[in-house]
Amino acid sequence: STDTTFSNFALSPFYLLNNLIVDTLFSSYFTTYEKLYSLSSINNNDMPSTINSFLAIVHKIDSTFDLKSEVSKQTKNKIFIKQEMEIPLLYDDNTSKNFDNIFTTYDNKKPRLDYMNISGNFPIYLSDDEQVSEIPIGNGNYILMLIQPTSCSIKDYINKFDEQKYFSLIQNTQERQVNLAFPLINVDTKDKEIYMPTLSNSDSTITFPKKLFVSTSISLRKATMAELSTNVNNKTHNNSVLSKNDSKPIKYDSPFLFIIRGKNSNLIMFIGWYLSPQK
Numbered sequence: 508s509t510d511t512t513f514s515n516f517a518l519s520p521f522y523l524l525n526n527l528i529v530d531t532l533f534s535s536y537f538t539t540y541e542k543l544y545s546l547s548s549i550n551n552n553d554m555p556s557t558i559n560s561f562l563a564i565v566h567k568i569d570s571t572f573d574l575k576s577e578v579s580k581q582t583k584n585k586i587f588i589k590q591e592m593e594i595p596l597l598y599d600d601n602t603s604k605n606f607d608n609i610f611t612t613y614d615n616k617k618p619r620l621d622y623m624n625i626s627g628n629f630p631i632y633l634s635d636d637e638q639v640s641e642i643p644i645g646n647g648n649y650i651l652m653l654i655q656p657t658s659c660s661i662k663d664y665i666n667k668f669d670e671q672k673y674f675s676l677i678q679n680t681q682e683r684q685v686n687l688a689f690p691l692i693n694v695d696t697k698d699k700e701i702y703m704p705t706l707s708n709s710d711s712t713i714t715f716p717k718k719l720f721v722s723t724s725i726s727l728r729k730a731t732m733a734e735l736s737t738n739v740n741n742k743t744h745n746n747s748v749l750s751k752n753d754s755k756p757i758k759y760d761s762p763f764l765f766i767i768r769g770k771n772s773n774l775i776m777f778i779g780w781y782l783s784p785q786k
Contacts, residue, residue, distance in 0.1 A: 513662055517694045517723045517779030519590050522576035525558045526588050532716060539706045539713050569645040574776060587698065588721045592777060594644055595730040598625040610690055611761045612783035613661060620690040620784060623729060624756060629687060630680035631757065639676050640687050640757060649776065652766040653689055653759055661762035665780060677773060686756035692781045693726040725777060
C-alpha cells in the first residue's frame with residue numbers, strides 16, 4: 508500500500524515461509540509468530556521433514572505443478588529468495604486474427620499483447636466492483652483466479668483486498684458457459700523488498716533479523732500440441748462449444764490481480780498483479 512513505484516508483482520507467500528522457517532536464525536521470530544497467530548507449534552527439528560512432506564503432496568496432487576522457491580544468497584544483514592513458475596495453459600486457443608488485443612495499462616498506455624481466448628464452463632462472478640474468472644490449470648486441482656476491478660483503480664482495489672474479500676469472491680462464483688480472453692502474462696521482479704511484520708507479545712517486541720528480498724518470475728504460456736494431447740481440462744471444458752459463434756468474451760484488458768490457489772484447500776500458492784507488459 509505504500510509502494511510509490513507500483514509495478515508488476517508476484518509472490519508465493521507459503522513457499523517463502525517454507526524457505527525462511529527452516530533457518531534456525533529465524534526460529535525465535537517464528538516461535539512468536541506461531542503464538543501470536545495461534546498456529547500449531549512444530550518442533551524446529553521436525554520442520555524440514557514437515558515442509559518436504561507438503562512439497563511431496565503438492566507434486567503428488569499434480570506432477571506438472573512446478574513451483575520453485577529457494578534461498579539464492581545470504582549476507583550478514585540480507586536474505587535473497589528466488590521464486591519461479593511457468594504455467595502451460597492446457598486449452599485450445601480460439602483467438603482469431605481480428606481479435607482486439609489492446610491492453611490498457613496502469614499508466615494508460617495501449618500496447619497490443621498476445622492473448623489467450625478459451626471457451627467452456629468456468630466459475631464466474633460479475634459485480635459492480637469486479638469481474639472474476641476461475642480457470643483450472645494442470646490436472647484441474649489448482650485454479651488460476653483472475654480478478655479485474657471495474658469501479659476503482661487496481662491500486663485502490665489491492666489496498667482493500669483481504670482474506671475476507673478473497674473467500675467471498677470464491678463463494679460467489681457460479682459456473683457459466685463463457686468465452687474468456689486474457690493476456691499471456693509474464694511477471695519478473697528483481698530483489699523486491701518484502702517487509703516482515705514486527706511481532707509483539709507480552710514479553711517483548713521481535714523484528715525479523717534480516718532484510719528480505721524476493722526475485723520472482725512467473726509466466727503463462729500456450730500449451731504445446733503434445734501437452735494438449737494429454738490434457739484433462741480440454742476434456743472437461745468443451746472448448747468447441749462457443750468457438751463457432753460470436754459470443755463476446757469476458758476480457759481482461761486492463762490491470763488485474765491473479766491468484767493461483769488449491770481447488771479444495773483455497774491455499775494461495777501464488778499471488779500477484781499485472782499492470783503492463785515488461786520489456
